[in-house]
Amino acid sequence: MDAFGDLFRGMRARGSLFGNSTLSPPWALHFVDGAPLTLCTVLGGSGWIVPEHRPPERLRAGETVVVRGPAPFTFVDEVGTRAVPVPCGEHCATPDQGGTRHRIGWNRNCGGSDDADGGDADGSDDVDGSGDGTTTLIVGAYPVRGEVNRRLLEALPVVLRAAPGGGADAILGHLATEVATDTPGQQVVLDRLLDWMLVCAVREYFDRPGGTPPPWYAAQRDPVVGEALRLLHAEPSAPWTVSSIAGRTGVSRSTLAKRFVDLVGEPPLTYLTRWRMTLAADLLVERDTATVAAVAHAVGYSDPFAFSAAFKRIRGVSPSGHRRGVTPVPARPLRT
Incomplete structure (x- = not known):
């Protein structure tokens, strides 16, 4: 996908x-x-x-x-x-x-x-x-x-x-x-x-010409960044690092990092974290019997505490609070 x-x-x-x-x-x-x-x-x-x-x-x-x-x-x-x-x-x-x-x-x-x-x-x-x-x-x-x-x-x-x-x-x-x-x-x-x-x-x-698609959509046409996005969406739970993504796309770490920021607007691991938390938000609701640890593992976190901290930082509410339907406060931007 x-x-x-x-x-x-x-x-x-x-x-x-x-x-x-x-x-x-x-x-x-x-x-x-x-x-x-x-x-x-x-x-x-x-x-x-x-x-x-x-x-x-x-x-x-x-x-x-x-x-x-x-x-x-x-x-x-x-x-x-x-x-x-x-x-x-x-x-x-x-x-x-x-x-x-x-x-x-x-x-x-x-x-x-x-x-x-x-x-x-x-x-x-x-x-x-x-x-x-x-x-x-x-x-x-x-x-x-x-x-x-x-x-x-x-x-x-x-x-x-x-x-x-x-x-x-x-x-x-x-x-x-x-x-x-x-x-x-x-x-x-x-x-x-x-x-x-x-x-x-x-x-x-x-x-369409002159359109304003989301940055990640236009970036899919770039041979390097597009391949990186495909990897992150195909294997969001993989233990990605900037170096491992760069190796899979055939460029240096610095080249990938710069091109990704230039085209997508944020570093690759920042994008990955946001996407993982989006997936996790749905998993917490869809699988209401799954533990937070199980959801964390499904999106690439071996430590549920690290996952919970990342989830609250991105989503503005804890995983348990999200599951209970608590309205999140505006999320703070992820620091990189």
Whole structure:
């Protein structure tokens, strides 16, 4: 696993967090439950994403946005469309229907309805939404479970746009085909396609000219620092030293140290310690029966006391306090 791929660990679309809608104007969908990440892809037609306290953004066929929560946002046919909410039921997908509770349909004066099964109000299936004024929207909501995923959130803007023409284009065809059919295993296929779409959208955002990806992402392209990052993420519990990392990357200790700081912004062992504590924070919660010593060993510490000291220095709370759900104080920077 590389530094980028590691951040998607455990992030999966689920059947209860997926919905698709074919909408006839005027319409509005209000996303209110504060999902940490929501991916919206327009297969046909168009609409406007209206984030809270941010300007609206046009979304056309083939475009995808990833919206970072927890603030609510709205997807409407036209800016200014006003509607009143309808109760969940026939107008609102729920988890047992393969939809998501955070997606609420609004249909005041609407010519159609928000159909949880993806069909038009007249019972037809117009998946591409072309030629009749309808819009077909695919939505995937992603829970963020733990500190590893949270590191990804911190690197993303509130609204991330992925325009047509990128690596996600091939997925759109698969999505449209799958939505148009009702076959065994459909939900599993759709969920995995959304996962693929999410990774492609984030990668395209980080790679675009003039973008501001996290330093560690850009550093992965460097032959020396990129290899060092791959080693640290592949074997975070190994007894790394700057010399051993340098030996594995084929450069001197001083060369590695300088290039790592120049590209990543901190020394290699500082980066490693922060990553280990991120992993440990999740292990402490995921494995609530594991001892602190066991978690320490899992992230490369033979001495649980040294691990606890490092954890509190980085996270601002003791391992036991983190496990109990104590809110950490702002962590002090690691001294190097």
